[in-house]
Amino acid sequence: MLPAYVHALEAGWSPNTVRNVAPEQLAAIASDADAFIAGLTTRGGTIRLHDGCEVARLPDMIRWIIAADRPERPFVGSINLRWQEDAAGRPVTELPSHVLGHVGYTILPEHAGRGYASAALAAVLVEARIVGLPFLTITCDAGNAASRRVIEKNGGRFVERFVAPFYGPGERLMYRIELQS
Numbered sequence: 001m002l003p004a005y006v007h008a009l010e011a012g013w014s015p016n017t018v019r020n021v022a023p024e025q026l027a028a029i030a031s032d033a034d035a036f037i038a039g040l041t042t043r044g045g046t047i048r049l050h051d052g053c054e055v056a057r058l059p060d061m062i063r064w065i066i067a068a069d070r071p072e073r074p075f076v077g078s079i080n081l082r083w084q085e086d087a088a089g090r091p092v093t094e095l096p097s098h099v100l101g102h103v104g105y106t107i108l109p110e111h112a113g114r115g116y117a118s119a120a121l122a123a124v125l126v127e128a129r130i131v132g133l134p135f136l137t138i139t140c141d142a143g144n145a146a147s148r149r150v151i152e153k154n155g156g157r158f159v160e161r162f163v164a165p166f167y168g169p170g171e172r173l174m175y176r177i178e179l180q181s
């Protein structure tokens with residue numbers, strides 16, 4: 001699957017929607033592909049924000065989305081779940097101010113509109129329950145109708161419209177998905 005991932009990065013796709021991480025990921029893969037793959041599931045370390053600051057990487061899960069409904073099983077995107085833990089290692093729902101939500105996802109443009117983001121978010125909700133989170137916060141740009149629909153189809157309840165100045169002046173929508181029945 002790594003060649004398909006590299007192909008997507010080379011075509012300009014980025015798994016991070018607030019910062020284009022394609023160049024640095026391509027360099028990391030070229031330098032040591034095994035270390036790059038291992039790093040996807042490693043805990044700790046730092047990540048770089050769009051302003052260049054390095055911050056602690058939260059506990060997270062990064063999942064590559066494979067289209068199991070197609071015979072060629074193409075790589076179609078990625079989704080990740082991140083959260084914080086208290087001193088005892090228990091998950092807590094609060095997030096640092098630079099993290100807009102618990103979940104981020106992005107689908108390659110050529111595979112959009114086939115239900116992959118909706119299915120991927122449904123699968124991540126199962127993982128979030130296993131982590132022990134009682135609810136998730138997910139945000140999207142106010143104009144991102146497709147992402148709003150993905151969230152709403154997965155039970156997202158609109159919370160508020162807000163602006164995160166650190167990420168620019170645009171309005172964003174915050175949703176909450178309850179994980180406890």
Ligand SMILES: CC(C)(COP(=O)(O)OP(=O)(O)OC[C@H]1O[C@@H](n2cnc3c(N)ncnc32)[C@H](O)[C@@H]1OP(=O)(O)O)[C@@H](O)C(=O)NCCC(=O)NCCS
Binds near residue numbers: 111112
């Ligand atoms: C947003 C994104 C993740 C959607 O992925 P996707 O796989 O196409 O999503 P799905 O096919 O599962 O669902 C999309 C839904 O939005 C609907 N939709 C798409 N465009 C729409 C529009 N302009 N207006 C209203 N609804 C729209 C689709 O009809 C579908 O709903 P339906 O199943 O009820 O018909 C994808 O377009 C993407 O990666 N965009 C760039 C990155 C991004 O915005 N990530 C989200 C950050 S919060």
